[in-house]
Amino acid sequence: MKAxxxxxxxxxxxxxxxxxxxxxxxxxxxxHVVVEMKLRFYNRNYVGTHFGGSLSAMTDxxxxxxxxxxxxxxxxxxxxxxxxxxxxxxxxRVRAEFRIDQTLIDEIREATQESRKFEPTLAVDIVDxxxxxxxxxxxxxxxxxxxxxxxxxxETA
Numbered sequence: 001m002k003a004x005x006x007x008x009x010x011x012x013x014x015x016x017x018x019x020x021x022x023x024x025x026x027x028x029x030x031x032h033v034v035v036e037m038k039l040r041f042y043n044r045n046y047v048g049t050h051f052g053g054s055l056s057a058m059t060d061x062x063x064x065x066x067x068x069x070x071x072x073x074x075x076x077x078x079x080x081x082x083x084x085x086x087x088x089x090x091x092x093r094v095r096a097e098f099r100i101d102q103t104l105i106d107e108i109r110e111a112t113q114e115s116r117k118f119e120p121t122l123a124v125d126i127v128d129x130x131x132x133x134x135x136x137x138x139x140x141x142x143x144x145x146x147x148x149x150x151x152x153x154x155e156t157a
Contacts, residue, residue: 021035047089050091059082064141067143076145080141082138086135108120122140123136
């Protein structure tokens with residue numbers, strides 16, 4: 001799928017639209033993604049700051065999608081785990097920028113040879129308009145090569 005189409009679909013996706021999360025950019029090569037969220041009456045918590053669940057949601061699928069689109073069809077990529085460490089109250093507009101590079105893709109390809117699993121943990125900071133870190137988020141992916149059709153028959157023959 002074209003990155004611009006996926007960006008549009010994310011911005012129309014009810015869980016994102018309803019929390020005010022906006023995907024501002026997905027690079028055509030899927031190596032850079034920018035997500036933002038403004039503080040609104042419908043996404044603030046009891047004390048008037050960003051709801052933690054919305055902060056976590058704004059980071060949820062992006063590393064998985066970026067890696068999937070860079071590896072191609074030969075690999076299975078799942079989101080396995082996520083953690084979030086809140087560092088300061090989120091107010092105003094917050095932003096997360098995701099980046100992956102060729103070194104990571106090469107590392108994944110090497111680590112998943114012969115159907116071995118690889119579970120890298122990737123991090124992203126959610127920052128406020130002043131550039132202060134509001135939350136530090138990690139996402140652990142589960143990656144392995146897809147089994148080739150007929151591989152089971154060859155192994156048992």
